[in-house]
Amino acid sequence: MRKQLSIIFFSATGGTAKIVKSITAGIGGNYEEYNITLPANREKGITFDASDLVIIGVPVYAGRVPDFLIDFFANVKGNHTPAVFIAVYGNRDYDDALIELKDTFERNGFIGIAAGAFIAEHSNTLKVGTNRPDSKDLDAAKQFGADIKIKFEDSDAILQSPKLIVKGNIPYKERMSAPPIAPDTSGDCINCGICAKHCPKGAISLYNFKEVEAANCVRCCSCIKKCPVQAKSIHHEVFNKITRALIDSFSTIRHEPEYFL
Ligand SMILES: Cc1cc2nc3c(=O)[nH]c(=O)nc-3n(C[C@H](O)[C@H](O)[C@H](O)COP(=O)(O)O)c2cc1C
Structure with a gap:
């Protein structure tokens, strides 16, 4: 793929990072990494152009993109930039997170070319999504990266590809309000x-x-x-x-x- 590959991910407990990196391995080649898990890495915006390919991965929080990432994402700008959207969820459901992620970035100048929903261990408990992503998940993520590479090897394929459609509802499900809870x-x-x-x-x-x-x-x-x-x-x-x-x-x-x- 003749594009400069970049990956942007938030991953508090490592599941999203593993999936995004396996997809990246499937695409192959060098890449720029923006790990936005720590607040210090969400201070400055990032700008891409049409020569870039960006993979964006987030965990699903209450069926949505984590709300505290939305302000940062407003400062990630594309200019006809192809993008791959990845939602990683804890084996319950990803509800409207993937469509919200796609909409958020497409509004900012990105062109969705592919998307995926993957599973990781649930943050709350080791008993849900136990040990995921496992080797089967990571192999599947890598194969997904390889498929993206084959399909979009040629830049014209990106321009000619029909608009990306993903699962999810509009309006998105209401954000859940929870009482302040701390460990x-x-x-x-x-x-x-x-x-x-x-x-x-x-x-x-x-x-x-x-x-x-x-x-x-x-x-x-x-x-x-x-x-x-x-x-x-x-x-x-x-x-x-x-x-x-x-x-x-x-x-x-x-x-x-x-x-x-
Ligand atoms: C506040 C919160 C809400 C969550 N909501 C969902 C959810 O709606 N559906 C689901 O399957 N998993 C949910 N999860 C689990 C995470 O999506 C899952 O553990 C995630 O993949 C962790 O990613 P990470 O390891 O990259 O941090 C939630 C986790 C947190 C912390």
């Missing part, structure tokens, strides 16, 4: 600061790692999954209720990736 920190905390360093919202104080700003926490569970001594956990009744419902309905079924090409 608790047990006495096992060793003050290593890994949680604060990796918090995608900067919600954990850099001076007191036990202090979490609940209004700013998005319950991505990065701190819980990265803590080396399992000192962080969420005990809020709303969170527990949602998690129990997820386990009841989605722990024993396996959704498979979907492709729009």
